[in-house]
Amino acid sequence: MRHTDVITLPKLLARVPDVIGHLPGLIKGSRMSKITDTQKPVGLGVAFERTAKLHPAGIALIQDERAFTYRTLNAWANRICHYLAGLGLSKGDTVAVNLENRPELIATVIACAKLGVCAALLNTSQKGKVLVHSINLVTPKAAIIGAEQLAVVEAVRGQLAVDGPFLYFADQDTLADPGPAPEGYINLAEVIHGRPDENPASTYHTYLRDPLFHIYTSGTTGLPKAVVFNHGRWEKAYGGFGYSSVRLGEQDRLYCTLPFYHATGLVVCWASVIAGQGGLVLARRFSASAFWHEVRKHNCTAFGYVGELCRYLYEQPERPDDADNPVHTIVGNGLRPGIWKGFKQRFGIERVAEFYTASESNVAFTNVFNFDNTVGFSPVSYAIVRYDKDGDRPLRDRRGRMIRVGKGEAGLMLGEITDKTPFDGYTDPEKTEKAIFRDVFKKGDAWFNTGDLMRDIGFRHAQFVDRLGDTFRWKGENVSTTEVEQILDDTGPVVESVVYGVEIPGTNGRAGMAELRLDRAHGEVDWAAFTAALGEQLPPFAVPVFLRINDQGVETTGTFKHQKNKLKEEKYDLERVGDPVYVLLPGERVYQPLTPEIQKGIDSGRYRF
Known part of the structure; x- marks a missing residue:
């Protein structure tokens, strides 16, 4: 910032x-x-x-x-x-x-x-x-x-x-x-x-x-x-x-x-x-x-x-x-x-x-006051709290209460649920309850979890930082990683998949990337048919831009959660990724192997995603 x-x-x-x-x-x-x-x-x-x-x-x-x-x-x-x-x-x-x-x-x-x-x-x-x-x-x-x-x-x-x-x-x-x-x-x-x-x-x-x-x-x-x-x-x-x-x-x-x-x-x-x-x-x-x-x-x-x-x-x-x-x-x-x-x-x-x-x-x-680089001012009750990215949870103090960030710091945005600011929820009551944090600052209070990292920039103004969890934004749309994983797992040679968002220089949001375990060598895959199948099942913004082929299997934590943080950090960088990587370039209809030359073109903005 x-x-x-x-x-x-x-x-x-x-x-x-x-x-x-x-x-x-x-x-x-x-x-x-x-x-x-x-x-x-x-x-x-x-x-x-x-x-x-x-x-x-x-x-x-x-x-x-x-x-x-x-x-x-x-x-x-x-x-x-x-x-x-x-x-x-x-x-x-x-x-x-x-x-x-x-x-x-x-x-x-x-x-x-x-x-x-x-x-x-x-x-x-x-x-x-x-x-x-x-x-x-x-x-x-x-x-x-x-x-x-x-x-x-x-x-x-x-x-x-x-x-x-x-x-x-x-x-x-x-x-x-x-x-x-x-x-x-x-x-x-x-x-x-x-x-x-x-x-x-x-x-x-x-x-x-x-x-x-x-x-x-x-x-x-x-x-x-x-x-x-x-x-x-x-x-x-x-x-x-x-x-x-x-x-x-x-x-x-x-x-x-x-x-x-x-x-x-x-x-x-x-x-x-x-x-x-x-x-x-x-x-x-x-x-x-x-x-x-x-x-x-x-x-x-x-x-x-x-x-x-x-x-x-x-x-x-x-x-x-x-x-x-x-x-x-x-x-x-x-x-x-x-x-x-x-x-x-x-x-x-x-x-x-x-x-x-x-x-x-x-x-x-x-943005009532027309400042630059801010989502503006909020008159309603909200809180930006410290968040542990590795643990994927808000931090709490010794009393079990969440901790507000200081000015200039980023954290998880919460909205207090009150009569004036109700959370109407989803059609599924279970999904509604999962979106609520309770006993945040005092016993009995309730706050909506936005799933977004925001920065407090003072005088009730905030700055958007990033989205958390299994949803990322690409082309102005929210992409559900689980939904894309379900489609991938039902498509052709894919045995197992994990989907996440990665940053491409000069673009807004995160492009989809999937780590795949296949039932055959990647050179034997009909990539044209595979690409067409994804296009039939997914909207264009949800089709992964990059595919990372991992023959050893998708790495998980002790509780069987995918290790996405490491994957996000390595992105599609061929110097850090030891696996083959494929890319679906703008205007193309089939995935092709990512080469150092193509990667350089992506990072320099030669391709308009």
């Missing part, structure tokens, strides 16, 4: 005038982030209807040449809502939603929120047994499928426990033309015609603890966990980001290329837009080459990011007009300190609303 990143009192006082100028919004956002009233209607449906009433003619959503006012989008969502209610769906039910970033997804999510139905937002890169697990985990009463996801759903449909109809959106402008639906699916765009477009009464029957979304997150247990994201948490994000941190207005438009099955786009970016009565410009997917063209075309004044997105933009060839764009604010997480200031200067960015939280977390930080 650079000494300049530590926040001192003079630094803090220098930012106070700017904060005072936004004091009304900060106070409102702070109050909303601490809401405890379980009888007050809250959530996405309530907020969206409020904005639609106040700003009906304002542009709510744009994608390519399609634009929707708040009035139009609200009416569309209402028709879907009334149709779903006609099917017998009601508050507390779950609907599986498998659509890419497009207006049909936005209208569907609003409709479910208004009805009080929980939308299980499936990661659109899931397929095979992972997709089956994710859908069956939440026992949906219906499924809403986009044409773009039809093939992966059909491949496993016979294994899906959906207690109701499969609804369908064609991959086109379905408001203009519903298009045809395949056999066995109900054309949702067609059947909503003639349904009422008035706001349903059910909108004002969603409260603090009522489920809003299921967002899937990879964890240490392997297959994805369905995080319960309720209306209260959305309301707190709506206040905390929309009014306190991001601060958009009616004239602002936020460009979002992030997938809406993740909370950064779905909650942080979108809630900020709704709070400001601005417009969301939604991209189907990220394109570094088209990014600034789209920003300028739609006059976007803000955009959402994860760290890798900013790096991809930064690595594009410099242009004289890089700073000639309308963007003044960016919001997201994972902007690397190594490019933070350079990125702001090159693209003319005034404010970086970096934040830290997780889909299931009860603690959040936002």
